[in-house]
Amino acid sequence: MRNVDFYKRFDVDMSPVVKTGHNPYYHQVQAGLTDEIMIDGEWFVDLASNNYLGIANHPELKKASKEAIDKYGASMCATPVASGYTDLHHRVEERIAAFTGTEKALIYPSCYQANLGLFPAIANSEDIALVDKCAHSSLLEGLKNSGCKLSPFRHNDMDYLEMLLKNSRPHRTVFVVTESVFSTEGTIAAFREINDLSLKYGAIPVVDDSHGIGVLGDSGKGILEYAGIADYQGVYTASLGKALANMGGVICGKAPMLQWMKYYSSNLVYSTSVLPSILAGVDKALDLVETGFPELSKRMWGAKRYVENALVEAGFNLTNGRAPITSIKAGDITATIRLAKKFWDARIMTTPFVYPSVPPTEGRIRLIAGANMREETLRRVKDAVREMNR
Numbered sequence: 531m532r533n534v535d536f537y538k539r540f541d542v543d544m545s546p547v548v549k550t551g552h553n554p555y556y557h558q559v560q561a562g563l564t565d566e567i568m569i570d571g572e573w574f575v576d577l578a579s580n581n582y583l584g585i586a587n588h589p590e591l592k593k594a595s596k597e598a599i600d601k602y603g604a605s606m607c608a609t610p611v612a613s614g615y616t617d618l619h620h621r622v623e624e625r626i627a628a629f630t631g632t633e634k635a636l637i638y639p640s641c642y643q644a645n646l647g648l649f650p651a652i653a654n655s656e657d658i659a660l661v662d663k664c665a666h667s668s669l670l671e672g673l674k675n676s677g678c679k680l681s682p683f684r685h686n687d688m689d690y691l692e693m694l695l696k697n698s699r700p701h702r703t704v705f706v707v708t709e710s711v712f713s714t715e716g717t718i719a720a721f722r723e724i725n726d727l728s729l730k731y732g733a734i735p736v737v738d739d740s741h742g743i744g745v746l747g748d749s750g751k752g753i754l755e756y757a758g759i760a761d762y763q764g765v766y767t768a769s770l771g772k773a774l775a776n777m778g779g780v781i782c783g784k785a786p787m788l789q790w791m792k793y794y795s796s797n798l799v800y801s802t803s804v805l806p807s808i809l810a811g812v813d814k815a816l817d818l819v820e821t822g823f824p825e826l827s828k829r830m831w832g833a834k835r836y837v838e839n840a841l842v843e844a845g846f847n848l849t850n851g852r853a854p855i856t857s858i859k860a861g862d863i864t865a866t867i868r869l870a871k872k873f874w875d876a877r878i879m880t881t882p883f884v885y886p887s888v889p890p891t892e893g894r895i896r897l898i899a900g901a902n903m904r905e906e907t908l909r910r911v912k913d914a915v916r917e918m919n920r
């Protein structure tokens with residue numbers, strides 16, 4: 531009897547899918563990532579992936595990954611602490627630290643895993659984390675796993691944060707935790723202020739720059755460059771699977787903490803190391819950013835503005851994010867999926883966010899137009915959205 535009850539717990543509510551006749555999740559992509567992806571044998575405009583710089587299909591990047599397979603094999607079949615750590619891991623760690631403006635970097639299998647592993651390795655119940663209420667699930671899960679106290683602050687509200695900082699002094703360590711670019715809203719954290727407030731109250735800032743690395747700043751170096759922060763005293767994490775067009779995650783920061791993580795962060799120590807082919811891809815992506823960022827960024831922002839203007843002209847209600855993410859306020863779960871279906875029917879792939887990723891009535895349709903968007907593709911989008919809201 532008990533096992534029957536157990537399996538009854540896992541009843542996913544599919545009623546919005548039934549009502550709208552559309553399931554926007556887990557489509558099988560058969561080819562990509564140009565500015566289109568193929569699904570069920572048909573080409574869709576790709577406004578869903580985080581391919582900000584449009585380099586995921588770059589011939590040099592693909593070549594670098596293939597050559598690394600020839601040299602190292604498909605996998606190291608080992609954790610980094612054992613025999614999984616290659617010269618490529620070391621090289622990319624050094625490059626990422628130099629690129630982001632931090633002292634040291636460590637590569638994790640993903641940024642989710644990095645955020646999950648970070649807090650249990652550095653915090654416990656004597657500590658408190660003041661967290662932006664829109665922070666990513668991986669930061670929240672990592673914090674929960676550490677047992678430290680959690681105190682959310684209103685999104686990007688610096689007065690509220692300062693009030694919390696004043697009241698948090700009795701704790702051993704106070705962390706201030708935020709994303710740089712908020713992935714569902716496209717808003718950018720007031721990170722200069724967060725960093726200054728953290729220094730003022732002796733707190734440790736922690737920023738997840740997954741949507742900022744390769745995107746923000748005059749040369750794409752991310753949030754620290756964008757906010758003009760030198761000699762950063764806090765912790766920095768980022769995904770290598772978005773603008774840098776590969777996969778994996780990094781934790782960066784001061785050398786002693788990173789040395790500690792290297793031996794005591796179980797999410798790193800006990801997990802198979804990132805494939806060398808991926809790191810060769812990251813290495814090449816960094817070359818492409820370092821040499822081509824002005825042109826790539828111009829194209830990325832041009833595409834973002836084009837899509838945003840088209841949506842505004844067509845009467846869509848957008849969040850006021852300033853990052854190259856355009857987000858439509860779509861309403862409750864059913865309304866959000868219904869709108870995703872309209873894009874789908876127009877052969878445009880988007881990312882719908884519904885509860886629990888966002889509050890129940892604050893669904894979002896996220897669109898990311900990368901630097902690889904062709905003019906004719908953008909025109910297709912404009913024509914389609916004009917028709918959609920008639």
Ligand SMILES: Cc1ncc(COP(=O)(O)O)c(C=O)c1O
Pocket residue numbers: 640641642643666668709713738740741768769770771777778779
């Ligand atoms: C803000 C943020 N942090 C972390 C992650 C997880 O990154 P990864 O895909 O490398 O696990 C994501 C990805 O969705 C993200 O948007």
